[in-house]
Amino acid sequence: MQTVVITGGTDGLGKGLALHYLRQGARVLAVGSTPAKGEALLAEATALSAGDRATFLRADLTSVTAAQELVTEVEGTCSSVDKLILCAQRYRLFGTRTVTHEGFEHSFALAYLSRYVLSHGLRATLESAPRPVIMNVGTPGIPLGRIHWDDLQLTRRYNGTKATLQSFRANDLLGVAFAAVHTNTPIRYIGYNPGVVATGMTDHLPQPLRALTKASFTLFATSVAKAVTPVSHLLDEPPGEPFTAYRTTRQLALKGTAFDKDAALRLHRLTQDLLLRQRS
Template sequence: MQTVVITGGTDGLGRGLALHYLRQGARVLAVGSTPAKGEALLAQAATIAAADRAVFLKADLTSVSAARDLVARIESTCASVDKLVLCAQRYRLFGARAVTREGFEHSFALAYLSRYVLSHGLRKALEATQQPVIMNVGTPGVPLGRIHWDDLQLTRRYSGFKSTLQSFRANDLLGVAFAALHADTPIRYVGYHPGVVSTGMPAHLPQPLRACTKAAFTVLATSVPKAVTPMVRLLDEPPAERFTAHRATRRLPLKGQAFDQDAALRLHGLTHDLINAV
């Protein structure tokens, strides 16, 4: 039986994938921070005769130690992991800079550090399977934002947009570095932009942006079940290359700063040192 680990597996795209793989007979470990959402997923799993294959793991992925603990919990219950899907995200586009208990800027911690810890931490469990794949869901190919090398935590001139965009660019480089560092790995690392998808994301935006985004979603956005189809195709039949980037059904060229290998390895080294102290 396949094991699929999905961070952010209790809502939006992650939940759509969780239900798909439960219907396919896989064991699904869905990670989220809200128990009620986890319980709702488990209740739905019971309606499709998948109660015994659905697991909710509560974790606050703004914390590096919680992400490490999650790796240990997964490894202690599963001998191997076939697919790791990284969807956990909470946009903080407005308001003051927030810092986690471990001292990291919030978006950097949740959207990037947790994905770094899980990608590298679950490598051995993934490599124990036939066709392992990591899908990092973000916005590869979008030419917005950059890595603020001199101030990764954005202690100076912070803005929520800047930090959100930086975390997206950091995830592009995470995939590039992972493939570069593990030349012999069977793991296929897929950076994935789903396009605009109608999920629970706007619920956490402040008004009037929340209402505007919801209205825009009704006109522009794809539904979760529709958006999940090309994701499943890539997860089930990953490309031959160790790292690829995609926007919905389109494969993206790996050119420019976003996918630069030197930058990727530099960020990897800095991240390693940053979280080593935790």
């Protein structure tokens, strides 16, 4: 029986993938921060006669400590993990700069640091599986945003869009660095852009933007059910290369600043230093 771990697994695309793999007979550990959504997922799993294979793990992934504790919990629960799917995200496009209780800028912590900790932290557990794969769901292939090397926490001239886009660009580099650092790993790391998917991400936007975005989703967005199909195909038959990036079904060329190896290793080292300082 395969074991699938999904962050953001109680909502949107993450939930769609959780239910898909439960229907396929896998064991699914869905990570989320909202108990009510976790209970709803477990109820749907029970309706599929898969309640014994579904687990909800509550975690606030804006916290590095919580992400590290999640690694320990998964390692203590699972002898191996076949698929790690990283979907947890909450867009903060407006408003003032917010920091976590550990002092990290919110988007950087949730959308990048948690994925860094889980990717590297669960490596040994993934390597115990026959065909391990990590999928980092973001926006590879979208040439927007950059890494603010001199101010990763955006303490100066902050805005939410800049923070969100930096987290996406950091995740592109995370995949590159993972493959470069772990040269002998059997894990296949995939950066994946699902395109515009009709999810609950609009719930956190202010009005009237929330209503406008929901209306545009109705017209243009792919349903979660349809978006699951190409994602699951990649997860079940991952490419042979250590790191690849896709925009829906199109494989992207790993060139340009988005996938620069030197930049990826630089960010990797900076992240290691940040996490070491956080622990001390």
